[in-house]
Amino acid sequence: MKLLFYVPYYRPGGVERVIISLVMEFATNIEQVVLVASPSILNRLQGQIPSNCKVIYQPLTLVNYSYKNKLLGIVNKLNALAKRVKFDFLNSCKQNYYQNLVFEQIINKYNITHCLYAIANKTVPPAIKVPLFTISHDLFWHFSPLTYDQEYINKYDESLLKWLNKADGIITVSEKTKNDIVKLFPQFQEKIKIIANAGFIPSNKKSNIIINKHSDEIIFLFPSSFGIYKDHLTLVKAGVILAKEKKHNFKIVFIGKETDQILSSNINLSQQNSTKEYQNYIKELEIIYQNNKEIIDQHFLGLGYCSDEELEGWYQKSSCVIFPSRYEGFGLAISEAIVRGIPVIASDLNVFKEQVDLYQCSERVSFFGTQNAVELAQRIKNFIEKPIDILEEDKIINYQNRWNWEKVAQKYVELMDSII
Template sequence: MKLIVPIEFYRQGGVERVICGTIERLIELEEVEEIILVLPKKEIPYFQEKLPKSPKIKYESFTLPSKSLQSRILSLINKFSSLSGNFKAEKFTKFLKRLRRKYQSEFSIKYLANHYQATHCLYFLINLLNPPNLNIHLAMVSHDLFWRFAPLSYPESYVRKYDLNLLEWLKKVDIVFAVSQKTRQDIISIFPEFSDKITTIPNSGFPTKSNASREIFSLGENSSESNEELPIFYLPSSFGIYKDHLSLLKAGIKLAEKKLKFKIVLIGKETDNLIAGKITLSQQKNTQEYIDYLHQCQEISQNNQNIMQEYFEGLGYCSDEDVEKWYRNSSCVVFPSKYEGFGLALSEAVVRGIPAIVSDLEVFREQVDIYKCSDLVDFFPMGDVDALANCMEKFILNPRKRLSAEEIDTRFSHWTWRETAKEYVRLLGEL
């Protein structure tokens, strides 16, 4: 199998770890002869640093030989675009730019697929991208349908744009890999005619080689980095409306007012500003629900700065190494999300042997079923601050110990990134 993997854009964090974790294990499989990783040129050094050195991985960019017919077509589009700019034909100029991006991507992928004689093409991210017209098997990964199912009101035009784009992909791909059964059912609820194309391959929570974190398994429950006296609750997630950091702030304040001893550590974009009471958010900034949520976050943080400074630590965006360091330091992972397509932090906590407190979402129940770890996870009703505070207080007063390295290996090694990669290869091979 020769697999071409175009990454036209990506998000640092969970999706990036999914990409790296899967590719790291794909190159270990005998069935995989080559992976052609196609990236924006400026991103190639970053992924070369992140991924293991392997002759199986070929790094390419979205460029074409200068004298090729496709390159000449793109040059012609560029000339028309320049001319339209001179005549201030704004709409036509935008159309030509979109056309160029579309064909730049498609021509490059077609050229590379032919050059390497690729057998399959796999997209890890497809939102608002154009599906390529290829004469090889095409597959996609679906992480979520946030525009439809997240508790945030998107404009009808926005929802329709994403729906139509997903429909275009569903028509062209041979198979869809949904990261959870919930995501699969969400797609089917909108486009039931494609149910036979959609299968579920859950992510793994195990560390990837790229974040150099296998050492966590030698730390286990007796890690010198963990603080037995001060329980540390950890939320590794960028700030966003449906991540519901607000409920965690409110729960933490309730516990602080009881004079309990604990620390809450937040990692992810904007979490530093959240604790400082200076948060901004780009999503739906003109909607009332955005305004209300933002106001509540700012008000609760600004009015409780003494508690914020004593009990909370907002670290903002951090490196993978720092994310792992705080997994090692933490006593319990708290994940109060109101919506997730998968919710990687729960699986990441479980396979590190860390207890977790999470909102009662279907995707979290799925992960508990995968790893058979109900003894490690407490659920609370989504958005219920009192219930969340009660779970956290219970943990503070009677903390659970982390699992040992031996327990982790015995209980959870049945679903690692290797098993995920094997499923991708098996299903692609059956096409």
């Protein structure tokens, strides 16, 4: 198999880790991986993926000159003319034509046999002559607890429907995500296949980052970028409830994009700020901070985006990972904690319970009711008073062997290989 693996746009965090893990394992399972993206995305990924002669980094540009390139030039001129008279219907046609031409040339240059999109939200499937697949990570625009404009929802739905009609297979990262798609488009149930993600483990697990910590301080880690449905708010409420008892020495650490801004009295965040829920959510966070500034400064730490090495350092220092989300397509931090031997406290989402079943680790995960700050505070208190130990390496390996990226990649290859 020679795979064209396309990354249409970039998402730091969970999707990024999925891409890196798949590329690394594909390189050991198939003949060649041609990773296609913009130059900036390729530079970032190339800096994180170990060097391998089977991985080719190909910018999304034309790779040879032909009469079709001349035709594209004519389309560009017509489109520029159309824009002058505010009649730009040709723009989407031009973009689709360009994409198809680039893909055709890359497929011919490398003798590509299969194509996989890393993410396909709001994209148009290419017109190509090799089997086409995409990964569906979630359907947040329908099933997260946020209110989006109907026009916004329609754009995502239209793209998803095009993929369901055109692709040879849609790969979802959880049963939850498959069920969500089937609710909207039940006629495509057979085309959707589930291949769950696995916990991402860097090639060098040991971090050189030194993190200062009081010897008796228990660290709870929430590794996720800000998002209303990630529900940092409930975790802040729970931490404040527990801190007011003045009996426990603990710190709750937020890592991820914009988490360095959510613990303040003047919050201005970029994500989901167009939703109806944003203002109320931010206002509640600000009020909690204003009323509990001393507690929050003592018991909380918001670090913002961190490098993989810094994140690994915090995993090593943490006693427990907390994941309070109200909605997830998968929730990679649960699996990442399990394969590091770190116990977990999580909201009782079905998608989190899928991971517990996958790793057979019910004794390592404690659930609480979604958005229930009082119950979460009690779970944290229970952990402080009777902690679950971090596992030793010889026991961690049992979880790592149950489900890992090698097995994930093999499932992808088997599925794609079934279509020729």
